[in-house]
Amino acid sequence: MSELADLYQRVVIEHNRSPRHYNKLDPCTHHATGYNPLCGDEVELYLRMDGNRVREAGFQGESCAIATASASMLTEAVRGLDAEAIRELARAVSRLIRDGDPGADEWPADLDVLGVVSRFPGRSKCAELPWKALTTALDAGSGDTVSTEE
Amino acid sequence: MSSAEPLQAAGGSLDVQAIRSQFPVLDQQVNGHPLVYLDNGATAQKPEAVIEAEARCYREYYANIHRGVHSLSQRSTAEFEAVRGKVQRLLNAPEEKEIIFTRGTTEGINLVAYSFLRPQLQAGDEILITAMEHHSNIVPWQIICEQTSAKLVVVPISDAGEISLDDVAERIGPRTKLVSVVHLSNALGTINPVKQIVDLAHARNVPVLVDGAQSAPHMPVDVQALGCDFFVFSGHKLYGPTGTGVLWGRYELLKAMPPWHGGGDMIRTVTFEKTDFADPPARFEAGTPNIAGVIALGAAIDWFLALDPRAVAAHEADLLAHATARLGAIPGLRLIGTAEQRAGLVSFVMDDAHPHDIGTILDGYGIAVRAGHHCAQPVMQRYGVPATARASFGVYNTRDEIDRLAEGILKVRDLFGG
Numbered sequence: 235m236s237e238l239a240d241l242y243q244r245v246v247i248e249h250n251r252s253p254r255h256y257n258k259l260d261p262c263t264h265h266a267t268g269y270n271p272l273c274g275d276e277v278e279l280y281l282r283m284d285g286n287r288v289r290e291a292g293f294q295g296e297s298c299a300i301a302t303a304s305a306s307m308l309t310e311a312v313r314g315l316d317a318e319a320i321r322e323l324a325r326a327v328s329r330l331i332r333d334g335d336p337g338a339d340e341w342p343a344d345l346d347v348l349g350v351v352s353r354f355p356g357r358s359k360c361a362e363l364p365w366k367a368l369t370t371a372l373d374a375g376s377g378d379t380v381s382t383e384e
Numbered sequence: 385m386s387s388a389e390p391l392q393a394a395g396g397s398l399d400v401q402a403i404r405s406q407f408p409v410l411d412q413q414v415n416g417h418p419l420v421y422l423d424n425g426a427t428a429q430k431p432e433a434v435i436e437a438e439a440r441c442y443r444e445y446y447a448n449i450h451r452g453v454h455s456l457s458q459r460s461t462a463e464f465e466a467v468r469g470k471v472q473r474l475l476n477a478p479e480e481k482e483i484i485f486t487r488g489t490t491e492g493i494n495l496v497a498y499s500f501l502r503p504q505l506q507a508g509d510e511i512l513i514t515a516m517e518h519h520s521n522i523v524p525w526q527i528i529c530e531q532t533s534a535k536l537v538v539v540p541i542s543d544a545g546e547i548s549l550d551d552v553a554e555r556i557g558p559r560t561k562l563v564s565v566v567h568l569s570n571a572l573g574t575i576n577p578v579k580q581i582v583d584l585a586h587a588r589n590v591p592v593l594v595d596g597a598q599s600a601p602h603m604p605v606d607v608q609a610l611g612c613d614f615f616v617f618s619g620h621k622l623y624g625p626t627g628t629g630v631l632w633g634r635y636e637l638l639k640a641m642p643p644w645h646g647g648g649d650m651i652r653t654v655t656f657e658k659t660d661f662a663d664p665p666a667r668f669e670a671g672t673p674n675i676a677g678v679i680a681l682g683a684a685i686d687w688f689l690a691l692d693p694r695a696v697a698a699h700e701a702d703l704l705a706h707a708t709a710r711l712g713a714i715p716g717l718r719l720i721g722t723a724e725q726r727a728g729l730v731s732f733v734m735d736d737a738h739p740h741d742i743g744t745i746l747d748g749y750g751i752a753v754r755a756g757h758h759c760a761q762p763v764m765q766r767y768g769v770p771a772t773a774r775a776s777f778g779v780y781n782t783r784d785e786i787d788r789l790a791e792g793i794l795k796v797r798d799l800f801g802g
């Protein structure tokens with residue numbers, strides 16, 4: 235329990251209570267919806283890009299604290315990154331969430347705490363949900379929905 | 385079954401500690417705490433009698449059934465077929481040959497959808513269900529509606545999670561071809577007035593299917609008293625093995641139904657010109673079934689009947705009352721499903737914590753609950769929540785365990801700040 239309490243206490247609850255950039259970006263250049271059919275959670279992700287670089291990111295949705303915190307950290311972490319760097323970050327975060335593999339020493343926006351989720355496999359999809367929406371938004375431009383079950 | 389007596393304390397109430405000791409899986413620590421298993425609505429744990437019956441089949445006499453002259457096949461066939469009589473007793477079914485073995489509730493409903501209903505369904509016909517059905521009592525009907533241009537009609541539910549008989553009556557019309565309704569809702573705990581629904585439907589010659597996935601393990605079931613035409617349940621929720629289940633149907637309906645799956649064991653004679661189908665139940669049991677599983681389901685039914693379903697229902701009613709009182713007193717917690725007639729479970733949401741987070745934190749204290757939409761997304765939509773947390777009871781649960789659940793929820797509240 236202590237590890238879990240630690241995860242929740244350190245970041246999840248704080249981000250869940252006051253999520254960063256919890257708003258719809260209007261206008262935006264890219265957006266996508268991440269959907270988890272197993273629990274009904276939904277995260278809408280918005281990007282405003284200037285050329286190849288993210289100026290601003292925002293999200294909205296109905297989701298558990300882990301997905302919300304992950305999305306909140308995401309919107310902080312991707313600011314200023316270009317598409318290639320974002321894809322790389324998303325892959326690294328996925329390894330972190332699935333295997334707890336920290337890879338880098340330096341993680342932007344406290345993202346390293348998501349490594350704890352690897353010890354709760356039942357929750358990895360929650361943490362990954364906004365990142366799936368992120369890469370879908372980059373790939374598809376706008377309006378697509380991506381499911382955690384694909 | 386010989387162990388019937390020790391499980392009953394004086395006065396007919398259950399000796400829950402004796403029952404618990406028959407479930408090996410309950411005796412363990414999870415995340416450093418004694419396991420509190422409150423996910424029985426998803427599936428129930430298995431007593432020694434069931435585990436042993438399945439193992440004994442494989443150890444002592446396993447062979448294929450209905451097709452061997454040798455001794456093992458005859459013994460397997462006899463043990464397998466004897467389970468029909470046990471199911472007949474469980475449901476108070478008029479006849480043993482009305483018992484069809486399936487893989488579970490889902491398969492039973494699909495069998496009725498494809499074999500009974502679809503052949504007679506015309507464009508504009510209607511199938512009546514309620515707004516509290518499990519996906520397995522929604523999707524098969526939607527699929528055959530799609531194929532035939534028939535229509536799915538839905539009885540709404542109240543804030544408490546009840547349906548009104550007036551709403552049912554209003555929706556049974558000349559085009560209604562079947563009413564299919566859950567007996568005990570897995571998402572809300574509501575017990576539906578099935579007998580009255582059957583009376584309304586039969587007054588208009590409409591047959592009724594009852595989804596008994598949750599009722600069979602939690603209350604006495606009497607299909608003759610209910611008056612329904614089909615009743616389905618799953619073995620795994622009734623302390624039996626996965627991959628087993630039952631469709632009971634009135635014989636004259638079954639007899640008129642075409643087969644669903646074709647194959648071995650369901651025929652009388654086969655030539656390339658024509659196949660003569662066997663009578664029910666064989667007609668609907670193509671291929672080699674889950675032999676050892678069905679035999680162990682028989683052990684589960686013996687075990688359950690020895691407890692006495694009335695005593696089980698009384699014990700779980702006490703747990704429900706205790707849980708409703710304890711959880712109802714927690715600020716910021718809302719019970720979803722407060723029907724007057726209710727059994728088996730409490731479904732709830734909290735102001736500050738999402739059901740998933742509740743589930744994860746309770747798991748940290750060794751408490752297993754379900755968090756999600758419980759395969760009843762329309763119910764979640766009805767209450768405007770994405771999901772609920774659900775604690776569902778089994779015969780081995782105790783008041784102490786409900787207290788641990790309540791303490792766990794208070795910890796969730798502390799963590800998320802109430």
Ligand SMILES: Cc1ncc(COP(=O)(O)O)c(C=O)c1O
Nearest residue numbers: 488489490518520570597598618
């Ligand atoms: C009310 C109800 N109907 C149907 C089902 C489906 O049962 P199974 O998955 O065993 O086929 C369930 C099980 O979750 C249920 O609770």
